[in-house]
Amino acid sequence: MMSMNARLVLGTATALAIATAGCVTINIYFPAAAAEKAADRIIDEVWQLREGQAGPAEAKTEEEAK
Amino acid sequence: MLGIACTASLAAGAGGLMLEFGRLAHPAVVLDGLSVRLGGTGLPGAIRVGRLTAAGHVIDDLSFACPKLGISGGIVSCKDARLVIPGVIDDARVDLTVNPETRSGSITAQSAHWGRFEARLSPDGTAEVRLHELPIGALAKHFPVIGDFGPGGFFSGRLSYHRHESEQVIALEGAVAAGRFSSADGLQAAEHLQLSINLGARSSGPAWAWHTRMDWTAGEAYLHPLYFTAGPSLSARGRVESGRVFLEHAALTLEGVEALELSAEIDIETAQIARGVITVERGDLAQLGPRFITPVFAPAHAESIRFAGLFNFKALIAEGALEAFELSLEQAGFSLTDSALSFGPVSGVVPWRAAGETRVALQVDGGRWQKLELGPFALDALLDGPRFRAHEISIPILDGRLLLSDLDLGRQGTGWSGRGGVVIEPISMKVLTEAVGLPPMSGVLSASMPSLNVRPGEIALEGALVISVFDGYLQVTGLQVLEPFGSAPHLFGDIEARNLDLFQLTETFSFGSMTGFIDADVLGLELAHWTPVRFDAALRSSAGDYRRRISQRAVENIGALGGPGAALAIQRGFLSFFDSFGYRTIGLSCKLRGDVCVMGGIVVKPDEGAFTIVQGGGVPALNVIGYNRRVDWVELVDRIKRVVESNAAPVIE
Amino acid sequence: MKLMIMLRQVFVMVALALSAFAFAQGNLEINTPAISALQKSMQQRHAQLAPLYASGALGLTADGNVALRDASGVPMAQRGQVNALVAAENADRAALYREIARANGHPEWEAEVRNTFAQRWVERAQPGWWVQGAGGWTVR
Numbered sequence: 001m002m003s004m005n006a007r008l009v010l011g012t013a014t015a016l017a018i019a020t021a022g023c024v025t026i027n028i029y030f031p032a033a034a035a036e037k038a039a040d041r042i043i044d045e046v047w048q049l050r051e052g053q054a055g056p057a058e059a060k061t062e063e064e065a066k
Numbered sequence: 067m068l069g070i071a072c073t074a075s076l077a078a079g080a081g082g083l084m085l086e087f088g089r090l091a092h093p094a095v096v097l098d099g100l101s102v103r104l105g106g107t108g109l110p111g112a113i114r115v116g117r118l119t120a121a122g123h124v125i126d127d128l129s130f131a132c133p134k135l136g137i138s139g140g141i142v143s144c145k146d147a148r149l150v151i152p153g154v155i156d157d158a159r160v161d162l163t164v165n166p167e168t169r170s171g172s173i174t175a176q177s178a179h180w181g182r183f184e185a186r187l188s189p190d191g192t193a194e195v196r197l198h199e200l201p202i203g204a205l206a207k208h209f210p211v212i213g214d215f216g217p218g219g220f221f222s223g224r225l226s227y228h229r230h231e232s233e234q235v236i237a238l239e240g241a242v243a244a245g246r247f248s249s250a251d252g253l254q255a256a257e258h259l260q261l262s263i264n265l266g267a268r269s270s271g272p273a274w275a276w277h278t279r280m281d282w283t284a285g286e287a288y289l290h291p292l293y294f295t296a297g298p299s300l301s302a303r304g305r306v307e308s309g310r311v312f313l314e315h316a317a318l319t320l321e322g323v324e325a326l327e328l329s330a331e332i333d334i335e336t337a338q339i340a341r342g343v344i345t346v347e348r349g350d351l352a353q354l355g356p357r358f359i360t361p362v363f364a365p366a367h368a369e370s371i372r373f374a375g376l377f378n379f380k381a382l383i384a385e386g387a388l389e390a391f392e393l394s395l396e397q398a399g400f401s402l403t404d405s406a407l408s409f410g411p412v413s414g415v416v417p418w419r420a421a422g423e424t425r426v427a428l429q430v431d432g433g434r435w436q437k438l439e440l441g442p443f444a445l446d447a448l449l450d451g452p453r454f455r456a457h458e459i460s461i462p463i464l465d466g467r468l469l470l471s472d473l474d475l476g477r478q479g480t481g482w483s484g485r486g487g488v489v490i491e492p493i494s495m496k497v498l499t500e501a502v503g504l505p506p507m508s509g510v511l512s513a514s515m516p517s518l519n520v521r522p523g524e525i526a527l528e529g530a531l532v533i534s535v536f537d538g539y540l541q542v543t544g545l546q547v548l549e550p551f552g553s554a555p556h557l558f559g560d561i562e563a564r565n566l567d568l569f570q571l572t573e574t575f576s577f578g579s580m581t582g583f584i585d586a587d588v589l590g591l592e593l594a595h596w597t598p599v600r601f602d603a604a605l606r607s608s609a610g611d612y613r614r615r616i617s618q619r620a621v622e623n624i625g626a627l628g629g630p631g632a633a634l635a636i637q638r639g640f641l642s643f644f645d646s647f648g649y650r651t652i653g654l655s656c657k658l659r660g661d662v663c664v665m666g667g668i669v670v671k672p673d674e675g676a677f678t679i680v681q682g683g684g685v686p687a688l689n690v691i692g693y694n695r696r697v698d699w700v701e702l703v704d705r706i707k708r709v710v711e712s713n714a715a716p717v718i719e
Numbered sequence: 720m721k722l723m724i725m726l727r728q729v730f731v732m733v734a735l736a737l738s739a740f741a742f743a744q745g746n747l748e749i750n751t752p753a754i755s756a757l758q759k760s761m762q763q764r765h766a767q768l769a770p771l772y773a774s775g776a777l778g779l780t781a782d783g784n785v786a787l788r789d790a791s792g793v794p795m796a797q798r799g800q801v802n803a804l805v806a807a808e809n810a811d812r813a814a815l816y817r818e819i820a821r822a823n824g825h826p827e828w829e830a831e832v833r834n835t836f837a838q839r840w841v842e843r844a845q846p847g848w849w850v851q852g853a854g855g856w857t858v859r
Contacts, residue, residue, distance in 0.1 A: 030831045031747065038747040038819065039832075039839040042754075046761045047769075047843070252791030252798070288790070288798045361799050365806035368799075553760065553814035554753040556821075594753035594818070660751060 092169045094193040094227055095120045102142060104135055111135030111144070127152055130160065141165045149175060154208070165189075179204055181220070191229035198222050202245065219245030219259060238265040245285065256287035260296070267306075277303035291361040297321055302328075309334050313342075322353030330383070342383035349377045351398055367402065374399035375411060390419040395428070405551065409433040409440075416449070423450045437502045438463055452477040454484075464501055466493030466511070470518075481522030488515040488527060495535055505574045509535035515545070523549050536574075538565030538583065538608075554595055561588040565608050575710050578620025583608035584652065598699070604655040606668070615646045616680060623709045624679060624690055627702065648684025656702075663697045670695075748822045757815045764808055771801060778849030778856055783816065783837035784809045788849055788856060812836070 043049065085102040099116025115128040128151050132144035143163040149155060158177035165171055168189040175183045181199035186192075199220040206217045223240020245259030260283045267276040281299040288294075302316035316328040323346055330342035351359075355373030364371060375398030381391040392415060399410025414428035426447045433440035441462025448455045454477075459470040468490055475484035490513035499507045515529030527545040534540075540563040548556040563586040572580045585608045592600040607614070653668035667677035680690035768785070771777040771793070778788040785808045790798045816836060820828040841850040844859050851857075 030825075030828055032831075032835065034747045035819075035828075035832055035835040036839060038749045039836045040843070042749060042758055042815070042836075043839055043843055045758050046765055048762065048765065049843075248791055250791075251787075251789050252793070253787070255791065255795060257795060286795050288795045290790075291799055291802045293796060293799045361802065365803045366810040367807075368803035369807075549814070549817075553757055553811050554818050556753070594751055595756045597752040599751055599753070660748065 087166065090166060090169070092187055092193075093191055093229055094187065104137055109135065113144075125151055125154065130162075132162075140167045155180065181222075193227040195225040196223075197225070197240070199243075202242070215247040215249055215254065217245070217247040219243060223263070233268065233270045236265075236267040238263065253288070253290035256285060258285040259287070260284035273305055273307040275303075275305050277301075291365060292358060293361075306334075310340070322350040322357075324348035338386040339383050340385060342381075344379070344381045344383075346377070346379040348396075349379065351375050351377055367404075370402055370404040372399075372401045372403060372408075388420060390417070392417045401434075402551075406434065406436045414445070418449050420451065423448050425449075433461075439501070447473075456486075463490075464493050464497045467491040473518075475520060478522070483521045485520065486518040488518050488529070489513060490531065495533065505576075507535050507570075507574055509533060523552070525550060535566070536570045537567040538563065540566070557591075557593040557596070559591050561586075561591060563587070572620060577710065578623050579617040579646070580615065580620050580652075582612055582614040582649075582652070583610065598658060599660060601656075601658050603658070604653070604666075606653040607649075607651045614649045614683065616649050616652075617646045618644065621647070621680070621688070621690060626709050627705050644686050647682060647686055647688045649680050649687070650683030651681045652679065653681075654679050656697075658699055661699045663699045663702055665692060665695050665697055667692060747819060749819060751818065751822045753818045754815065754822060757811050757818060761808065761811050761815070764804065764811075767804055768808065771804075772845070772848045775847075775849050775858070776801060777805065778851055779837075779840045779844055781837055781841070781851045781853070783833045783840065784812060786851070 083104040085104065087097065087100040087102075090097040090100055096119040097115050097117075098119070099114075101114050102111065103113075104111045111132045113130040113132065115130070116126070118125040118128055128149070130144075130147055130149050132147040134145055136143040141163060142165075145161050147160040147162060149158040149160045155177060156179065158175045158180065160176075161172075161174045163171050170187050170189040172186040173184070179201065181197065181201060183198075183200070184194075184196040186194045199222055201218075202221055203216070203218045205221075206212045206215075220243050221240055222243070223238060225238045225240075226236070228235040228237075240263050242259055242261040242263070245261065246255075246257045248255035248257075262281045262283065263278070264280070265276065265278045267274050269275070279299070279301040282296045284296045286293070286295045298318055298320050300316060300318050302313060304314040304316075305312040311330075311332045311334060313328060313330040313332065316330075318326045318328070320326055325345070325347040327345045327347075328343065331340045332338070333340050351373035352375075355371070356368070359373070360368045360371050376396040377398060378394045378396075379391065382389045394415045395412050397411035397413055399408065399412065401408030401410070409430055410433065411431045412428055413431070414426070416426050416428070417424040426445065426449055428445040429442070430440075430445055431442045443459065443461045445459055446456065447459075454473070454475045456470065456473040459473065461468040461470070469488070471487040471489065473484070473486035475482050475486075490511065492510040492512045495507045495509040495511060498511060499505065511531070511533045513529070513531035515527040515531065517528035519526045519528075525547045529543070531542040531545065532539055533542075540561060542559050542561050544558065544560045546558040548558075563584075565583050565585065568580040568582045568584055571584075572578055584605055586603065586605040588601050588603040590600060590602055591598065651668050655666040656663040657666070658664075665677060667679040668681055669678045671677070675693055675695050677692050677695065678689060679692055680688070682688040768777060772779075774792050775789055776787065776793050777785055780786045785805050787802055787805050790801065793801050816833040817826070817829050819832045820826050841852070844850050846859055848859050849856050850859055
């Protein structure tokens with residue numbers, strides 16, 4: 001059940017592999033920039049930074065904790 | 067310390083009298099380079115000690131200035147003297163009498179930094195020291211490691227030493243008030259400590275026999291990760307002999323434990339426990355669990371683990387390592403409130419040895435997992451170091467049974483790994499659906515999964531779980547669970563359903579009325595946090611010859627699933643006279659990726675975005691066509707729930 | 720003055736456009752039920768953690784965790800609870816990093832996701848919070 005595309009890719013890859021004399025590395029790079037954005041979005045949520053009121057709100061919690 | 071030397075030289079000079087003692091030795095104190103300068107009776111004098119050695123401690127350059135020195139009948143005395151020891155005592159007021167000949171005397175010292183100190187040496191070799199509010203902090207400064215913990219508080223007490231022929235006796239009676247200490251990070255700390263200490267030791271020869279009692283009467287302590295409050299008291303006795311402390315018997319009283327006893331043999335040089343035994347009798351798990359078990363073994367679940375019942379525990383330590391233990395449980399109970407798992411009451415014995423096999427025999431008198439009650443069962447297993455093996459564990463669930471066979475699990479660093487087999491002996495669907503709050507169904511659930519594979523954070527099952535229901539069956543294969551007890555569990559599996567009777571199915575879920583049979587596949591199912599996040603589901607009419615009818619209401623319900631955006635190809639007017647319609651095929655698919663379900667039917671026209679769900683046939687016939695292929699999964703589930711819940715009579719326009 | 724305001728508006732618009740562009744360029748999938756559940760659990764816990772960050776009892780570590788760095792300011796009876804909070808938070812964080820890697824089809828990215836988060840937690844820490852760097856603990 002191999003699709004045309006897959007065949008094409010495989011074929012190209014094989015050709016490349018032969019061309020580079022068996023020296024093939026397949027790298028899937030870690031998307032650092034996207035990961036940073038994802039991290040920032042989650043940090044915004046977890047630390048409740050979106051409203052920009054995190055500072056005073058936290059000071060209040062601290063007083064309550066004491 | 068046995069050699070008693072006393073050499074004195076006497077010199078008379080112009081300024082008065084100078085006494086020099088090369089060495090003055092007493093069993094408790096040795097003075098080297100003692101010089102006494104006398105101005106004559108009633109005149110000022112001074113004493114200098116080059117080195118004082120007492121109980122192994124050395125003090126250098128002790129100087130002592132006396133405003134009014136007295137010497138009569140071989141007794142040197144002084145009142146209101148000042149004592150200075152560089153770096154230790156700035157200025158202390160001292161009263162002193164010494165009889166060098168009988169090696170006796172007394173000293174009383176008082177200073178702002180050191181409280182009050184009294185010592186008396188008697189000619190018979192008895193020494194007595196009284197301390198009043200000795201600041202622990204000032205003392206600890208001179209001990210490097212202890213000093214780092216910034217200890218504070220005061221010690222008051224009486225230390226006496228007595229020697230009679232070859233017998234020596236030491237007695238200490240004292241109390242700590244306002245004691246405290248704290249490591250820099252606050253992880254080892256105590257405050258407001260009040261302790262009373264009683265210690266006695268006796269020796270005749272090289273060995274010492276000792277006994278002690280300590281009561282902790284006030285304060286609190288945090289020894290990471292455990293928190294303690296005042297209350298415990300310790301009484302102990304033992305010997306010190308040939309470089310080892312023998313703790314013959316110690317008893318610690320602790321709230322929640324009937325008896326806690328220790329015995330040990332400790333090598334003084336290496337501070338290693340050469341041999342030790344700890345026994346705990348009738349420990350109350352409800353009290354001790356949250357204080358000592360969860361903080362050490364499962365701090366992240368401190369809020370959700372509950373304990374009940376009693377335990378007894380005995381451990382053997384050899385050469386600094388745990389050699390064996392035996393834990394016995396009496397009606398113990400454990401529950402995890404957040405995952406709704408509980409076991410208990412559990413009774414029995416868990417023995418363990420560092421080397422060799424032991425047999426665990428526990429009787430579990432019940433339990434619960436989510437909404438399922440577990441019946442009583444026996445857990446008979448073998449422990450071999452970090453390995454756990456059980457030939458068969460048979461857990462009654464409702465009217466069936468979960469059989470775990472040939473379990474062989476081992477703990478390695480990060481988690482458990484091993485294998486076994488799982489069988490579920492038939493559980494009737496009638497009982498199961500009632501237990502979990504689903505509409506009643508008939509049929510049975512059973513499973514045969516001969517290969518259970520456990521790896522750290524993963525459980526995989528080969529084989530099938532089969533539910534015979536609605537006159538057909540539903541089969542689950544390729545079950546795999548990741549991080550089952552973690553914060554984000556994942557479950558994978560494939561479901562295959564064949565020949566389900568649509569009439570029973572639609573009846574059960576109040577989905578109108580349909581007759582016929584369907585097959586369904588849910589492939590590559592993935593649940594994260596017990597919510598589906600991925601699957602390829604397809605449902606279609608089973609092959610064969612049977613009556614195929616669909617009620618008006620079922621049609622409406624299918625329409626309702628499409629939401630406001632979906633359109634139905636019901637030809638109004640003429641068709642609304644009929645309660646039900648004939649159909650040729652039913653087909654519906656959903657490809658779920660994340661939170662979007664891409665729907666399809668028997669026939670899909672991608673350009674129009676339309677898909678046929680019901681293809682009409684017979685008289686009267688009707689087609690149901692969906693137009694909204696991309697559906698929000700949460701929304702779809704809500705719609706299904708609404709349709710199933712609304713038992714309202716169909717409205718036909 | 721007016722020019723400044725106009726310039727600033729233009730700058731904001733450009734920044735917005737750029738961020739929107741970057742957004743469209745490539746995102747990691749973080750909208751899964753597992754990630755949402757973890758996020759919610761961490762968000763709820765944050766109300767308890769925030770004062771502890773501010774007092775210096777807790778700090779953000781270089782490996783994307785939270786650590787009990789100075790418990791001496793916490794009442795002794797509560798130190799155990801703080802330790803439990805730290806353990807629960809770190810368990811959630813570990814699960815979060817694993818889930819993000821898994822949700823994007825690359826479980827092997829877990830360590831890199833953790834590194835990225837470690838940097839972001841530290842960089843976005845509020846003034847007065849303690850963070851761990853190559854040279855040890857520093858206060859922001």
